[in-house]
Amino acid sequence: MAGQDxxxxxxxxxxxxxxxxxxxxxxxxxxxLARTHHPDANPGDKAEQRFKExxxxxxxxxxxxxxxxxxxxxxxxxxxxxxxxxxxxxGQPGFEDIFxxxxxxxxxxxxxxxxxxxxxxxxPIFEDLFGGMFGAGGQPGAGTGFRAPRGMRRGDDLSxxxxxxxxxxxxxxxxxxxxxDRRSGSRTVTARIPPGVRDGQKLRLRGKGRPGDxxxxxxxxxxxxxxxxxPVFTLDGTNVRVTVPVSFPEAALGxxxxxxxxxxxxxxxxxxxxxxxxxxxxxxxRGVKGAKQTGDLLVTIQIVVPQRLDNDAREALEKFRAATxxxxxxxxxxxxxxxxxxxxxxxxxxxxx
Numbered sequence: 399m400a401g402q403d404x405x406x407x408x409x410x411x412x413x414x415x416x417x418x419x420x421x422x423x424x425x426x427x428x429x430x431l432a433r434t435h436h437p438d439a440n441p442g443d444k445a446e447q448r449f450k451e452x453x454x455x456x457x458x459x460x461x462x463x464x465x466x467x468x469x470x471x472x473x474x475x476x477x478x479x480x481x482x483x484x485x486x487x488x489g490q491p492g493f494e495d496i497f498x499x500x501x502x503x504x505x506x507x508x509x510x511x512x513x514x515x516x517x518x519x520x521x522p523i524f525e526d527l528f529g530g531m532f533g534a535g536g537q538p539g540a541g542t543g544f545r546a547p548r549g550m551r552r553g554d555d556l557s558x559x560x561x562x563x564x565x566x567x568x569x570x571x572x573x574x575x576x577x578x579d580r581r582s583g584s585r586t587v588t589a590r591i592p593p594g595v596r597d598g599q600k601l602r603l604r605g606k607g608r609p610g611d612x613x614x615x616x617x618x619x620x621x622x623x624x625x626x627x628x629p630v631f632t633l634d635g636t637n638v639r640v641t642v643p644v645s646f647p648e649a650a651l652g653x654x655x656x657x658x659x660x661x662x663x664x665x666x667x668x669x670x671x672x673x674x675x676x677x678x679x680x681x682x683x684r685g686v687k688g689a690k691q692t693g694d695l696l697v698t699i700q701i702v703v704p705q706r707l708d709n710d711a712r713e714a715l716e717k718f719r720a721a722t723x724x725x726x727x728x729x730x731x732x733x734x735x736x737x738x739x740x741x742x743x744x745x746x747x748x749x750x751x
Contacts, residue, residue: 409455409458410455413427413431413459421460428456428580432456435452437449437583449584453583457580550611552610552617554607555617555620556577557622558587559623560621561624562623564633565660567593567594567595568593570591570592573590577606587603589603589606591621591623594633594688598622598623602621603618605618635686636692637685637686637696640697641697642698643702644669644702646701646702649669649675649701650672652671652673653669654669659681667697674701675700678697678698679699680694681694
């Protein structure tokens with residue numbers, strides 16, 4: 399903010415607080431006024447302007463360093479000090495540069511004086527003001543009690559959130575985000591979301607944050623992405639996962655099945671004979687189509703056990719069980735336990751006794 403604005407505006411009056419208000423009182427007053435004059439609740443230029451004024455006042459008074467500088471300037475103006483153009487300046491090299499930075503480039507050949515007639519860097523009010531604004535010390539022999547102002551400050555980073563559908567996260571999307579900024583007011587930012595973003599991922603949009611000082615770069619906008627769940631598909635990096643049910647005969651004997659793809663088509667895949675439940679098959683190039691690589695479709699097989707059997711099916715299963723009775727599906731599990739060296743196992747009843 400240009401220093402000239404601080405001469406003209408009473409930020410305490412804008413927030414309706416006394417000059418000795420605490421930080422908590424300033425915050426409470428700001429929150430109340432921000433809710434009252436928020437443009438979403440009060441459409442119109444007048445409410446938006448009032449909202450910006452409230453945010454501007456809070457930005458200065460909530461920052462201890464800026465508030466100290468602002469109070470120093472207000473104290474000076476109450477004493478009748480003034481800045482005038484022309485003359486020899488403060489009598490110190492770089493004085494015009496300081497005021498040029500402070501007042502947005504309009505401080506060339508600026509002269510400072512007080513009612514007592516003292517001018518330039520040697521005046522007490524000058525040292526009180528700029529000693530507080532820029533710190534005590536200064537360069538040896540300068541005799542001013544201040545040091546050069548800081549460089550141009552980069553704008554602060556801001557944050558926002560975006561909720562995407564599964565297909566927006568899969569394919570990428572162009573979104574309009576509402577960004578709330580207590581200093582510069584609310585605004586709409588266009589954000590391009592790349593394909594394959596994950597739920598909870600944070601994206602940094604360069605230069606979309608709070609504006610910096612004149613000539614300095616803007617801050618960034620950090621967007622936290624939320625992806626709505628899909629009833630069938632899930633994202634896994636650049637891959638897409640889907641679970642497909644198959645019957646026991648299809649898994650045991652092998653089969654060709656139809657698998658849904660994220661683009662709405664059906665893909666025919668071969669299930670090899672003897673495929674166990676939980677095995678994952680891969681369809682190349684059917685996942686996220688990113689700028690650098692394309693993911694796959696990962697198909698997890700889930701064997702479905704029939705809940706009801708007619709007489710013919712039951713008889714067929716009984717014959718199958720008799721034919722495979724010599725095989726123990728838990729033999730590998732027992733072997734792993736023995737290899738682990740743990741305590742032996744013993745038979746027991748179904749309730750654990």
